[in-house]
Amino acid sequence: DADVTQTPRNRITKTGKRIMLECSQTKGHDRMYWYRQDPGLGLRLIYYSFDVKDINKGEISDGYSVSRQAQAKFSLSLESAIPNQTALYFCATSERTLSEQYFGPGTRLTVT
Amino acid sequence: AQSVTQLGSHVSVSEGALVLLRCNYSSSVPPYLFWYVQYPNQGLQLLLKYTSAATLVKGINGFEAEFKKSETSFHLTKPSAHMSDAAEYFCAVSEGGPGNQFYFGTGTSLTVIP
Numbered sequence: 001d002a003d004v005t006q007t008p009r010n011r012i013t014k015t016g017k018r019i020m021l022e023c024s025q026t027k028g029h030d031r032m033y034w035y036r037q038d039p040g041l042g043l044r045l046i047y048y049s050f051d052v053k054d055i056n057k058g059e060i061s062d063g064y065s066v067s068r069q070a071q072a073k074f075s076l077s078l079e080s081a082i083p084n085q086t087a088l089y090f091c092a093t094s095e096r097t098l099s100e101q102y103f104g105p106g107t108r109l110t111v112t
Numbered sequence: 113a114q115s116v117t118q119l120g121s122h123v124s125v126s127e128g129a130l131v132l133l134r135c136n137y138s139s140s141v142p143p144y145l146f147w148y149v150q151y152p153n154q155g156l157q158l159l160l161k162y163t164s165a166a167t168l169v170k171g172i173n174g175f176e177a178e179f180k181k182s183e184t185s186f187h188l189t190k191p192s193a194h195m196s197d198a199a200e201y202f203c204a205v206s207e208g209g210p211g212n213q214f215y216f217g218t219g220t221s222l223t224v225i226p
Contacts, residue, residue: 031211031212035216041218042217045214050211058213090155092156097210098163098212099212101212102158103148103155106154
């Protein structure tokens, strides 16, 4: 089984709808991250979490919110989706500072 | 502030030829540097990482990278390209800190021509 899983893998939604992307990990890592990937822009950090009680904004947090329900679960919400949030979203985890990050398979989100 | 520049958004090489993907970084402190590969419809997979132990770092699938502080570079190379190397490659930098934030380059798409 994969160490970092994301659901759903693909989602099409309409403008104005609320949507939640979920991430689960079995690696036992404290640090979790949400990124979005756009062609030509690489990966940009949306939010990250040190642990259940610590949530931090990343580079592009506007229009997004997150919830860390447990050490293993980190959810990303779009309160009112808009078309320019169409992107590939990745969840990642890391064990400690300066260690590599481990990525999930991604969620492809399309907002029409 | 950290930043990563990957020169060349698209690189094409012939099968068997040298692969060279460029990465330059800016960092106010000694960085940790990473190369990731992304195959179509998949997540990112770590190729190799520089953590200040040795300047020449060997990774998976025959890739290696050399950290050059004077040039602020961490270029990725492979002596002989295989068809299976066709993918998107990302360079990333981390200065540490409790959150272990990464800063990614914009990526280089590698095409291998048979």
